[in-house]
């Protein structure tokens with residue numbers, strides 16, 4: 305229902321999800337569902353974990369596996385390290401991890417590509433759920449999300465009537481319904497300022513001559529800022545999580561994201577340069593070779609998410625938001641250390657206000673810690689559908705990050721052997 309605020313994207317998402325879980329592929333349905341559980345558990349997304357547990361049982365999965373990793377075949381639990389790294393510190397994935405799986409537990413390349421895609425897909429879906437506050441309250445049959453639970457919105461009766469309509473209700477649940485009204489504007493018009501900056505940036509940005517060193521410096525500046533101590537909203541911390549039900553599906557539950565710019569392993573891992581390995585020219589072909597139909601599907605979904613626009617900005621119409629949306633997408637790659645040589649990171653600096661950057665950082669790096677205050681803390685003048693739109697971009701951009709690191713390691717493993 306939450307994603308249905310953007311029906312065009314929802315359709316592509318559902319088709320991909322179906323393909324990954326119930327259609328083409330060499331892994332059994334039980335394996336696929338269990339991999340999904342393992343991935344969602346890394347981000348403590350109990351909504352998704354329980355949903356996928358139900359799927360697992362529906363597909364004839366062995367109930368004892370739901371007691372945790374010790375109860376599943378070694379082959380499956382051997383994915384745990386890859387799961388942990390891809391979820392939190394994907395830059396640490398190397399060909400060594402891939403080789404261990406191939407030689408130790410006899411994973412075939414085709415199976416591994418499918419497993420990597422599934423892990424990254426479910427990490428990113430968990431990010432969306434946590435970022436929009438989709439959660440499960442067992443004794444509640446209402447929809448639960450930040451969007452649907454906004455105390456400022458109209459009575460929950462409206463919501464229930466939408467929820468209980470026929471199967472196609474999501475298509476009518478467009479971003480212009482009454483619950484998606486534009487909040488009253490502020491005395492200081494943040495939206496006007498943003499529009500001016502976008503305009504100015506579009507004019508100056510395209511003609512500005514910048515040296516390679518200066519471009520690198522701007523990337524480093526953004527990366528460093530994102531890792532400064534006070535760059536997380538109040539209440540969000542980098543210390544270990546509380547123990548949770550999900551722990552049974554993961555190893556080393558305290559393992560988390562570590563600021564890329566400050567990480568212990570800094571000297572060993574150079575900046576990931578997108579010109580050397582990117583989705584369009586590299587990862588896409590790995591997926592096409594080993595997991596055929598899925599590559600096109602993922603590519604379409606990335607494009608839909610990247611290009612999605614209604615040409616609106618809060619209460620304004622007919623606005624070209626390309627630069628703003630591009631900055632959001634690139635910022636996620638930036639906090640994960642992926643640099644685009646031809647991108648001017650000053651755009652990020654100019655267009656993403658601090659609270660939005662903090663939201664992006666929290667959702668894409670510490671999704672399990674997103675609380676209502678983090679969601680409410682940015683873009684107060686914008687519609688809920690625009691905040692959900694941001695979450696779709698975070699989900700897809702983060703998905704790409706995982707695929708890039710995971711499939712680059714796999715590619716190195718193939719070329720080296």
Ligand SMILES: CC(C)C[C@H](N)C(=O)O
Pocket residue numbers: 612613614615616617618625628690691693694
């Ligand atoms: C994320 C939002 C700023 C997107 C904007 N409402 C658009 O339609 O392009």
